[in-house]
Amino acid sequence: MNRRLAQFDLVKPKYAKEDARMKAFYASTDYVNGLAEQHLGFIWRETEENQQLLDQLWGEGYLYTLSLWKDVESLKDFLYDTPHKAFMRRGGEWFDSISRPRVVLWWVEDGHIPTLREAHSRLTRLYEIGPSYDAFDLRSSELPAVLY
Numbered sequence: 177m178n179r180r181l182a183q184f185d186l187v188k189p190k191y192a193k194e195d196a197r198m199k200a201f202y203a204s205t206d207y208v209n210g211l212a213e214q215h216l217g218f219i220w221r222e223t224e225e226n227q228q229l230l231d232q233l234w235g236e237g238y239l240y241t242l243s244l245w246k247d248v249e250s251l252k253d254f255l256y257d258t259p260h261k262a263f264m265r266r267g268g269e270w271f272d273s274i275s276r277p278r279v280v281l282w283w284v285e286d287g288h289i290p291t292l293r294e295a296h297s298r299l300t301r302l303y304e305i306g307p308s309y310d311a312f313d314l315r316s317s318e319l320p321a322v323l324y
Contacts, residue, residue, distance in 0.1 A: 178286035180219055181245040184295035186278045187271045188238050201270045204263055211258050212243065217250020219243075226292055233296045242295055248281070252314065277302050280311050 191197045212218050221243035230238055245251040254260060280299040284290055298311040307316030 179283040180286055180288075181247055181251060182282050182284045182290040182295070182298075183241070183243045183245060183251055184280050184290070184299060185241040186234065186238055186274065186299065187240070187267070188274060189270060190272050191270075198270060200266070201263075208260055208263055211260055212254055215250065215254045215258070217246040217253065219245060220289065222292075229292050233292065240292070240295070242290060242292065244284070244290070248314070251281075255314075277313055279313050281313060282311055283309070 189198060189201075193202060209221065212221060221241065225240065230240060245254075255264065277299065280295065280302045282290075282298045301308070301311040302313065305311075307313060
């Protein structure tokens with residue numbers, strides 16, 4: 177079975193989209209998405225975000241990224257070894273802290289496109305039982321727990 181890494185990231189902006197304090201974030205999204213799409217390990221990302229469903233699943237005001245990657249190493253390389261890292265460092269300027277995990281990873285069969293409902297289920301599983309093969313995060317991606 178060929179597998180791909182599904183990635184979901186949930187954030188809650190501190191300010192409205194029109195607020196001047198969010199200008200740098202929104203001005204950078206096309207650039208950062210372009211970096212991801214040009215990365216060798218990138219496969220797909222959702223471009224038609226379903227804000228209505230997102231609001232139903234998590235409450236109003238959240239943003240998300242849902243994407244597919246070749247493997248964990250490719251995702252980590254994009255996150256930490258490209259200009260994306262500088263934008264991650266600024267996350268505290270733009271986003272509220274979320275007390276629960278806000279990023280979840282899981283394996284999917286090659287050709288499967290993950291859905292927002294699927295991401296919700298996986299993130300909920302990570303909240304409730306912790307890292308497992310079915311739902312893990314970057315810190316637990318190399319632990320034995322993801323192997324069972």
